[in-house]
Amino acid sequence: MPTPCYAPTLRWLVAFGVTGFLILANLVRPVQGQEPGASAFWDGVKSWVTEHGQLQGQIVGYGFAQQPRYGWQNPENQILDLSTSGATVAFRPDVHLAYEWAEASVRPRWEWQYRHWSEGEKEGKESWDEEAFVNEWAVRLRPLESMMLSYGRENLQWGPSYFLSPTNPFFRDNGRSNPKQEVDGMDFFRLVWTPSFAWSFSFMANTDEGRQDFISPFQKGYAIKGDYTGHRWYASGVFSWKEKAEGHPVFGGYAGATVGEGLLVYGESTFQRGVTGFYAEPQMQSPFGLALVRSKAKQDFWNTTWLLGMSYTTRWGPTGVVEYVYHGAGYDEEEWERFLTLVKRASTSLTHASPTENLARNILYRSLDPELRLLRRHYLMLQYQQADIYRGHLDVVVRYAVNLDDGSSRINPILDYELSDHWILFLVGTKTFGGAYWGWGSRGQSDETEFRRLGDYSFWLGLEYVF
Amino acid sequence: MCKKRGRHGFFKAAQWTVGLFVVWNLGVEGLAWGSAMTPTDILSRCDRARGNLDGIVWKLTIEAKEGERLENRFLEIKAKAFDFLANTTDPPKVKGQKLLMVDHNMWFYKPGLSKPVPISPRQKLMGGASYGDIAATNYAQDYEATVVGEESLDGEPCDVFDLKARHKKVTYDRILYWVSKERVVGVQAHYFTLSGKLFKKARFEYAHQLPTSEGTQPFISKMTIIEVVAPDAVTHLHFGQPRLVPIPAATFNLNLLRSP
Numbered sequence: 001m002p003t004p005c006y007a008p009t010l011r012w013l014v015a016f017g018v019t020g021f022l023i024l025a026n027l028v029r030p031v032q033g034q035e036p037g038a039s040a041f042w043d044g045v046k047s048w049v050t051e052h053g054q055l056q057g058q059i060v061g062y063g064f065a066q067q068p069r070y071g072w073q074n075p076e077n078q079i080l081d082l083s084t085s086g087a088t089v090a091f092r093p094d095v096h097l098a099y100e101w102a103e104a105s106v107r108p109r110w111e112w113q114y115r116h117w118s119e120g121e122k123e124g125k126e127s128w129d130e131e132a133f134v135n136e137w138a139v140r141l142r143p144l145e146s147m148m149l150s151y152g153r154e155n156l157q158w159g160p161s162y163f164l165s166p167t168n169p170f171f172r173d174n175g176r177s178n179p180k181q182e183v184d185g186m187d188f189f190r191l192v193w194t195p196s197f198a199w200s201f202s203f204m205a206n207t208d209e210g211r212q213d214f215i216s217p218f219q220k221g222y223a224i225k226g227d228y229t230g231h232r233w234y235a236s237g238v239f240s241w242k243e244k245a246e247g248h249p250v251f252g253g254y255a256g257a258t259v260g261e262g263l264l265v266y267g268e269s270t271f272q273r274g275v276t277g278f279y280a281e282p283q284m285q286s287p288f289g290l291a292l293v294r295s296k297a298k299q300d301f302w303n304t305t306w307l308l309g310m311s312y313t314t315r316w317g318p319t320g321v322v323e324y325v326y327h328g329a330g331y332d333e334e335e336w337e338r339f340l341t342l343v344k345r346a347s348t349s350l351t352h353a354s355p356t357e358n359l360a361r362n363i364l365y366r367s368l369d370p371e372l373r374l375l376r377r378h379y380l381m382l383q384y385q386q387a388d389i390y391r392g393h394l395d396v397v398v399r400y401a402v403n404l405d406d407g408s409s410r411i412n413p414i415l416d417y418e419l420s421d422h423w424i425l426f427l428v429g430t431k432t433f434g435g436a437y438w439g440w441g442s443r444g445q446s447d448e449t450e451f452r453r454l455g456d457y458s459f460w461l462g463l464e465y466v467f
Numbered sequence: 468m469c470k471k472r473g474r475h476g477f478f479k480a481a482q483w484t485v486g487l488f489v490v491w492n493l494g495v496e497g498l499a500w501g502s503a504m505t506p507t508d509i510l511s512r513c514d515r516a517r518g519n520l521d522g523i524v525w526k527l528t529i530e531a532k533e534g535e536r537l538e539n540r541f542l543e544i545k546a547k548a549f550d551f552l553a554n555t556t557d558p559p560k561v562k563g564q565k566l567l568m569v570d571h572n573m574w575f576y577k578p579g580l581s582k583p584v585p586i587s588p589r590q591k592l593m594g595g596a597s598y599g600d601i602a603a604t605n606y607a608q609d610y611e612a613t614v615v616g617e618e619s620l621d622g623e624p625c626d627v628f629d630l631k632a633r634h635k636k637v638t639y640d641r642i643l644y645w646v647s648k649e650r651v652v653g654v655q656a657h658y659f660t661l662s663g664k665l666f667k668k669a670r671f672e673y674a675h676q677l678p679t680s681e682g683t684q685p686f687i688s689k690m691t692i693i694e695v696v697a698p699d700a701v702t703h704l705h706f707g708q709p710r711l712v713p714i715p716a717a718t719f720n721l722n723l724l725r726s727p
Binding site for chain 1: 587720726
C-alpha cells in the first residue's frame with residue numbers, strides 16, 4: 001500500500017473545503033446581540049451561498065473481505081501486500097460554486113482505513129491509516145457563452161462503453177468495476193468550444209499525474225476531441241499524443257445510435273502505429289533470458305482496438321448489455337507464454353533470495369502494469385441491470401467479463417438498497433473464475449489466466465449516508 | 468337589362484349563398500380546429516403545449532404512489548425544442564443525478580459514476596414514468612394520425628386520434644390520444660404495445676399559460692400515469708410554472724455534464 005500523504009497544503013485544502021461545507025450547510029449564523037449591520041452581512045453571505053452554491057456528498061463506511069492468490073506475480077504476497085480483510089470510512093463532500101461566467105468546485109476527501117492479514121507473511125498483523133487529500137478540484141471560466149476554459153484536478157471520462165474506453169488516453173480505469181471506489185484525479189487544462197447544439201470541440205492537456213501513481217515517469221499528454229450529435233445518433237473523434245512519447249499518436253473515435261425505443265448500439269475504436277506497452281522479449285544480458293521492453297513502440301504497423309456494444313431495455317425494466325472487445329495490442333499465445341516464463345523465473349528468483357532479487361522485484365512490479373489496457377486480445381462482457389426493484393428500493397447491476405483467449409472470467413455484482421432518503425446499503429463484489437475447469441480456451445493453471453492470477457474474490461459490504 | 472340583371476342577381480345570390488356556407492362551415496369548424504387544421508397541425512399544437520418551445524426552465528415534481536407507499540422526486544428541467552437537461556435536486560439519495568437528451572439521444576449521469584452512460588427513452592425514471600415521459604412530444608412527426616371518434620372527458624368534447632408510429636424509434640408503438648376540441652391540447656392518452664396490448668394510461672392538465680407572439684398558449688401542468696398491470700400504482704408529474712429563458716448550446720454539451 002502506498003504511504004498516506006500528509007502534505008500540509010492538502011490538509012489546508014481539506015480544512016478549506018470543510019469550512020466551505022459548513023458555510024454551505026448554513027451553520028454560520030449571526031451571533032446573538034450582534035450589530036444589525038453584521039446580521040445583514042451574514043444574511044447576505046447566506047443568501048449568496050444558498051443561491052450560488054451547491055453541496056452534496058457521502059459518508060461511506062464499508063468492510064471488505066478478499067481472497068488474494070499468491071501466485072507467480074505476487075509470490076507470498078511480496079509484491080502487492082494484499083490484506084485479507086479490512087474496513088474504510090470515507091467522508092466525501094462535493095462543493096460547487098457558480099457565479100455568472102465563473103464556476104469553482106472542490107472534492108476534499110478524508111479516509112480512515114483498517115487492514116488485517118489473516119495469512120501469508122503478515123499473518124495476524126493489522127494496520128490503521130488515515131489520509132486527507134483533494135481528489136478533484138477545478139475552476140471553470142466562460143469568456144464567451146460558447147467557450148469554457150478550465151484548470152484543475154479532474155477525472156475525465158467519455159464514451160458509451162462499460163467495459164473499457166479505448167479512446168481515452170489519460171485514464172485506463174473507467175471506474176465501472178467498483179462505483180464506490182473513486183478514480184484518482186489528474187491535472188488538466190481544458191478548452192471546450194460549443195459552437196452549436198450539434199457540434200462541440202475540446203482541447204485537453206494533461207499537465208500532471210495528480211493523484212494517480214504510475215510506474216513509468218509521468219509524461220504530459222494532449223488530446224483534441226470533436227463531437228457531433230445527430231438525430232438519434234452521435235459520433236466523436238479523438239486525436240491524442242504524449243509530449244515525449246516512445247510511441248506514435250493515437251487516432252480514435254466512437255459512435256452510437258438509438259435504434260429503437262429500447263435498443264442502443266455503439267462502437268469505439270483506436271488506431272496507432274506500433275504499441276507503447278511492454279512485451280517479454282529474449283535478452284541475452286538478462287539473468288532470466290527475457291526482459292519486459294517496449295519492443296513494438298517504433299514498429300511500423302497499425303495496432304487497433306475496437307469495441308462493439310449494444311444494450312436493450314425491456315418494457316418491464318431490466319436492461320441487458322453486450323460488449324465485444326478486440327484488443328490488438330494484447331499478447332497472442334506466444335507472447336503470453338514468454339510473459340509467463342519471465343514472470344515465473346522472476347518469481348522463483350525472488351522466493352529463493354538470489355542476487356537478482358531486486359531485478360526480479362522490478363520485473364514483477366512491471367508485469368502488473370505493462371501499460372496495456374488488457375493483457376490479451378478477445379473479450380466479451382455481459383451485463384444485467386435493473387433499477388427500482390423490490391418496491392423501488394433495490395438497484396442491481398451484474399457484470400460478467402470473459403477473456404476469450406484464456407477462458408478466465410470475472411463477475412461483478414453491484415447492489416444498492418435504499419434504506420431511506422439518506423441511507424443506502426450496498427454490496428460490491430468480484431469473483432473470478434479460470435483454470436482447468438473453465439472449458440474452451442481455458443489454461444491449466446489459474447495463475448496463468450488474466451482474471452484469476454491475482455485473486456479469487458473480493459466483497460465490499462457497506463453503508464452510505466448521502467447529503 | 469332586366470334579364471341581364473336577373474341573371475346577374477342569381478349568380479350574385481348563388482355566390483353569396485356559397486360564400487356564407489363556406490364562412491359558416493369555417494366558423495363552426497374553426498371554433499374547434501381552425502379552418503385548415505389537418506391532424507398533423509392539431510398534433511403540432513398539442514406538442515407545443517407539452518414543451519416543444521425555444522428555451523424554457525421549469526421545476527418538475529414526480530409523485531409515485533403504490534398502495535400505501537408514496538415517493539417524491541424533484542427535478543429542474545432546462546429545455547429547448549426537444550432537447551432537455553433534467554437535474555434531480557431532491558431527495559438526497561438521487562440528488563445530482565442528471566438526464567440529458569439531445570436530438571433524441573439520452574444520457575444519464577449520477578454522482579459516483581465516472582462518466583454519463585447512454586440510455587434508451589424506455590428506461591424507467593420513477594414509478595410508471597419513463598425518461599421519455601419528461602421529454603417534449605413530437606407526435607406530429609413521429610405518428611400517423613387518424614380521427615376515430617368523439618368523446619367527452621369531464622364534460623369537455625374531444626376528438627379521439629389513433630396514432631400509429633411512423634418508425635420504430637418512438638417510445639410507444641400506438642397511442643389513442645384524446646384532444647380537446649376547444650383548447651387543442653391532448654387531455655388523455657392510452658399507450659399500446661406492439662402486440663396491441665394496452666399497458667399505460669395518462670391524463671394531462673394545462674393550468675399554465677405561456678406568452679407567445681400570438682397571445683398566450685396553454686402549457687402542461689400535470690401528467691398522471693397509471694400502469695395497466697399495476698392499477699393501484701399512480702404516478703403524478705407536476706410541472707411548475709415555466710419560465711422562458713435563453714438556453715445556450717453549452718447547457719446540452721455532454722462533455723460538461725459532470726460538474727467540475
